[in-house]
Amino acid sequence: MSRNLTKTPAFKLELFLEHPKNERLHQTAAFKPQCRIVFLIMKNRFNSKIMKKIIFLLGTAREGRKSEKVFNFVLDIAKQRSDIEIQLVDIRDYPQTMTQGLSKPLTEKWRKMLKKTHGIVIVSPEYNHGYPGELKMFLDNAYEEYEGKPVAICGVSSGSVGGARMAEQLKLVLSAFQTIIINAAVYFANVNGLFDTSGAIQNRAYWEKQVNGMLDELIKYT
Numbered sequence: 630m631s632r633n634l635t636k637t638p639a640f641k642l643e644l645f646l647e648h649p650k651n652e653r654l655h656q657t658a659a660f661k662p663q664c665r666i667v668f669l670i671m672k673n674r675f676n677s678k679i680m681k682k683i684i685f686l687l688g689t690a691r692e693g694r695k696s697e698k699v700f701n702f703v704l705d706i707a708k709q710r711s712d713i714e715i716q717l718v719d720i721r722d723y724p725q726t727m728t729q730g731l732s733k734p735l736t737e738k739w740r741k742m743l744k745k746t747h748g749i750v751i752v753s754p755e756y757n758h759g760y761p762g763e764l765k766m767f768l769d770n771a772y773e774e775y776e777g778k779p780v781a782i783c784g785v786s787s788g789s790v791g792g793a794r795m796a797e798q799l800k801l802v803l804s805a806f807q808t809i810i811i812n813a814a815v816y817f818a819n820v821n822g823l824f825d826t827s828g829a830i831q832n833r834a835y836w837e838k839q840v841n842g843m844l845d846e847l848i849k850y851t
């Protein structure tokens with residue numbers, strides 16, 4: 630789908646206008662304001678059709694983690710959307726040691742993925758009101774790659790606040806990376822009773838609306 634879009638006049642116009650050599654065009658009187666309006670309309674139309682690469686990061690490696698159920702539910706919702714291309718990152722697939730951190734190839738893999746992504750969704754539990762240590766260690770393997778990228782948070786907890794305290798702490802870290810923090814976080818409280826024995830989430834329609842609302846906000850800033 631995106632390959633066909635690259636042949637559209639809107640895409641060609643965008644490439645032309647965004648080329649550094651054409652920077653002066655933006656300053657000319659002729660380009661403003663009518664051309665600019667047409668350009669913005671075309672750009673919006675083009676952007677609304679493009680699939681956005683979004684990293685979905687599961688931030689705990691704990692054995693028996695319940696956050697995985699939430700993660701799978703969030704992925705399920707994302708899969709139903711036509712505007713998201715999922716990039717799955719399970720922190721377990723990025724083993725780290727306290728002194729060496731991530732291996733060089735895995736660090737490179739993470740940085741490359743970040744450079745190409747349009748946004749990030751982090752699903753993380755709350756451990757003693759904070760985020761898992763392995764999540765912070767993992768995030769620290771990149772820096773400038775995060776700049777300007779929107780990041781949304783899904784908190785998970787067995788308690789009643791759904792990881793809200795973890796999310797607040799994580800936001801401080803994300804602000805150090807100069808990300809765009811999406812306000813519409815989703816908090817999965819009381820996770821032990823949230824999924825039935827078949828693995829289905831209770832009150833699915835409610836959670837689906839919450840997650841889609843968060844993803845809509847995220848996409849808006851991509």
Ligand SMILES: Cc1cc2nc3c(=O)[nH]c(=O)nc-3n(C[C@H](O)[C@H](O)[C@H](O)COP(=O)(O)O)c2cc1C
Pocket residue numbers: 689691693694695696697754755756757758759785786787788789790791792820821
């Ligand atoms: C080290 C540790 C600290 C925890 N601290 C909190 C907490 O501060 N608040 C809370 O509601 N639940 C806390 N929990 C319970 C988690 O919310 C619970 O394990 C939940 O299932 C989400 O984490 P999980 O994905 O590791 O299962 C803690 C769990 C662990 C292992």
